[in-house]
Amino acid sequence: MTRDIDASNPPVVESKEVAVAGKARRRRRIDQRHPRYKWVALSNTTLGALLASVNASIVLISLPAIFRGIGLNPLAPGNVSYLLWMLMGYLVVTAVLVLPLGRLGDIFGRVRIYNLGFAIFTVAAIALSFDPFHLGGGAVWLICWRVIQGIGGAMLMACSAAILTDAFPSRQRGMALGVNQVAAIAGQFLGLLIGGLLSEWDWRAVFWVGVPLGVAGTVWSFRSLREVGVKTPARLDWPGTVLFGVGLTVLLAALTYGIQPYGGHPTGWTNPLVLGSITLAVVALVTLYFVESRAPAPMLDIRLFRSKPFALGNLAGLMASVGRGGLQFMLIIWLQGIWLPLHGYSFESTPLWSGIYMLPMTLGFLLAGPLSGTLSDRFGSRPFTDGGLVLMAMTFVALALIPVDFDYRVFAVLIFLNGVGGGIFTAPNAAAIMSSVPAAERGAASGIRATVTNAGMSLSIGIFFSLMIAGLAHSLPGTLSAGLQQQGVPATVAHHVANLPPVDSLFAAFLGYNPIAELLGSSGALQQPGVNAAVLTGRQFFPQLISGPFHNGLVVVFTTAAVMMVIGAAVSWVNPGRTVDDSDD
Secondary structure, three states, X not given: OOOOOOOOOOOXXXXXXXXXXXXXXXXXXXXXXXXXXXXXXXXXHHHHHHHHHHHHHHHHHHHHHHHHHOOOOOOOOOOHHHHHHHHHHHHHHHHHHXXXXXXXXXXXXXXXXXXXXXXXXXXXXXXXXXXXXXXXXXXXXXXXXXXXXXXXXXXXXXXXXXXHHHHOXXXXXXXXXXXXXXXXXXXXXXXXXXXXXXXXXXXXXXXXXXXXXXXXXXXXXHHHOOOOOOOOOOOOOHHHHHHHXXXXXXXXXXXXXXXXXXXXXXXXXXXXXXXXXXXXXXXXXXXXXXXXXXXXOOOOOHHHHHXXXXXXXXXHHHHHHHHHHHHHHHHHHHHHHHHHHHOOOOHHHHHHHHXXXXXXXXXXXXXXXXXXXXXXXXXXXXXXXXXXXXXXXXXXXXXXXXXXXXXXXXXXXXXXXXXXXXXXXXXXXHHHHHOOOOHHHHHHHHHXXXXXXXXXXXXXXXHHHHHHHHHHHHHHHHHHHHHHXXXXXOHHHHHHHHOOOHHHHHHHHHOOXXXXXXXXXXXXXXXXXXXXXXXXXXXXXXXXXXXXXXXXXXXXXXXXXXXXXXXXXXXXXXXXXXXXXXXXX
């Protein structure tokens, strides 16, 4: 598709026909020389997508071991920023850079950008596997290299779907994208398990896992992948790139800092810096719309959103991504902070076991994803995108209704069905999005789709943590103060601790720390006579105390997630799901 729309340019259809013809010739030539090329492309891009997504979540479970390894307490005053950027740095970078890198793939070649991404990702994995510093310096080293690794991961994410869409004909595209997207999202779940297992051995092993696979994948991609798709030579749109980068970065950073307490409030949404950042982000993104609407070769082609399947597919994908990301964080806190300690697990061991107990969700996703992609090639995407989101909405409602100390068999069935719903939705939705745009635009379309997914994950942290904190802020202080005083803690200390921001308790549970030991440690109350320290720091006290307030927060969180899934299902229902033109394939 041409970029300049004016009377002096040839009709768009003529440019498209030339591009399609060139692509068809390249595909025939590659098919003759390399009959199995499309399967090589599928295998390599699936490995790349899997590595990029595993590394997005692998540190979630392994953060306690990582911080112990560098000798830093992330919950100490002044260290929370290290925690947040260790958690969010990779996600923010991938969310911001995927779209510009997808555009670069359209200009310079998707395979070229993809191969470079594999190399950068691998170099960063090597650097992360040894940290020469400790304390704050060690944290800064890891954060910086995680950001660099995020750049490589963004290149992999930006171009993998476009490479597959170019390599596979439309009759097999749903299957190919299904396998690739299932690997990408299953990696988010597998990262939790892998991180828990490896961090029990050595915290550096969390990063070692990416080295051999990254080296093998880099060599493999440089030797095997070929440019099949259409290049659209153009200059990089610097105004659009800068506006997009500033707007999205500032927005995601503001949402991250919005969950930190400010001025006596449990969250930071009244912080002038947070509010000013959100305002700046909105202004930048609104300006981006007008700049890109007039740009001859835009980084973000606004015209793509005139395609109803493309626009609605991305909106439904955003709803699913926010809900899926929020579910991961809430389940980790639920298991590590309450259920596992109540069932005899030490707080220190809960990160590993929470990953294990969440396996049914991964299994459901892995079983449903490839099958739904194949079936959507035959029956269309709408039944699967709609059905998957409806099933996810039902499981969110059911999770809000079960008790905090649940029967694991019921819990396992519900998260398995949630994974099935996500698997049913993901591949058909990705295929519908990628098939709704011309061949020359697939790099940008792939970047937009990946940006929506990654931004949804980042947004989920701010949205769902804030909802949970708001739910706890109303009921936790009174419950916690009364419980502490019953075990001999002086009233002044109990009242002070109970009115600390709930985010402290959530982060302690999230990191596998003993929440009461962290809350009372600096006060010295645990060493005072008459204080029942053994009960306070035991496995039962905090989980039983927080169960009621936490359930109230869960109801708010999962109800919101269910509403998002219903919105996504409604959007998918009205989505016609038509492809742009199968003749280009």
